[in-house]
Amino acid sequence: GENVEQHPSTLSVQEGDSAVIKCTYSDSASNYFPWYKQELxxxxxxxIDIRSNVGEKKDQRIAVTLNxxxxxxxxxxxxxxxxxxxxxFCAATPDYDKVIFGPGTSLSVIP
Amino acid sequence: xxxxxxxxxxxxxxRGQEAxxxxxxxxxxxxxxxxRQLPEEGLKFMVYLQKENIIDESGMPxxxxxxxxxxxxxxxxxxxxxxxxxxxxxxxxSSGQGAGYEQYFGPGTRLTVT
Numbered sequence: 001g002e003n004v005e006q007h008p009s010t011l012s013v014q015e016g017d018s019a020v021i022k023c024t025y026s027d028s029a030s031n032y033f034p035w036y037k038q039e040l041x042x043x044x045x046x047x048i049d050i051r052s053n054v055g056e057k058k059d060q061r062i063a064v065t066l067n068x069x070x071x072x073x074x075x076x077x078x079x080x081x082x083x084x085x086x087x088x089f090c091a092a093t094p095d096y097d098k099v100i101f102g103p104g105t106s107l108s109v110i111p
Numbered sequence: 112x113x114x115x116x117x118x119x120x121x122x123x124x125x126r127g128q129e130a131x132x133x134x135x136x137x138x139x140x141x142x143x144x145x146x147r148q149l150p151e152e153g154l155k156f157m158v159y160l161q162k163e164n165i166i167d168e169s170g171m172p173x174x175x176x177x178x179x180x181x182x183x184x185x186x187x188x189x190x191x192x193x194x195x196x197x198x199x200x201x202x203x204x205s206s207g208q209g210a211g212y213e214q215y216f217g218p219g220t221r222l223t224v225t
Contacts, residue, residue, distance in 0.1 A: 045216070104153045
């Protein structure tokens with residue numbers, strides 16, 4: 001079955017710097033790759049997603065890139081702010097029945 | 112439009128008791144997913160249901176766990192004879208079109224087994 005790996009597991013950056021989180025997946029059939037943000041004690045919320053027919057997508061300070069050949073995708077957050085501190089999960093959908101999440105990256109933005 | 116609702120938010124059970132977790136999807140959504148999240152870990156897929164059908168239960172333990180999504184009423188995740196290892200946050204999510212589209216998560220039920 002699909003396996004999603006995510007690195008790093010923890011990440012600390014200074015406010016204003018960029019943060020990059022990388023994920024790899026194993027099932028070449030996966031074609032939808034969402035990213036979720038989960039603040040402490042809260043529910044996960046979608047922040048951006050990308051489909052396999054697109055190589056890059058941007059939404060204000062957040063961007064995601066996808067390399068289908070290498071089976072990896074990345075989240076880029078620019079000009080980080082303290083409110084970006086949270087756990088970020090990447091995910092892949094090997095079929096229309098399930099979403100497989102990575103183990104998460106705990107991001108801390110230091111003011 | 113109310114979001115995904117889960118109840119109870121917190122549930123304490125003694126070992127051997129049964130736990131029933133309820134999830135009402137967003138209005139108009141017919142796809143429901145259950146996930147388990149252990150402390151400081153990721154979201155583990157358990158089961159995917161549509162009305163009156165279990166589509167994929169490959170992530171659910173074979174024993175003690177069951178799920179349903181009846182024609183009327185909320186989806187229910189049932190854990191029989193709970194053990195301490197069942198202590199976790201259980202999240203329900205719904206979508207309008209299946210796994211290839213945004214999932215909206217409920218607030219979760221935090222189950223503690225004493």
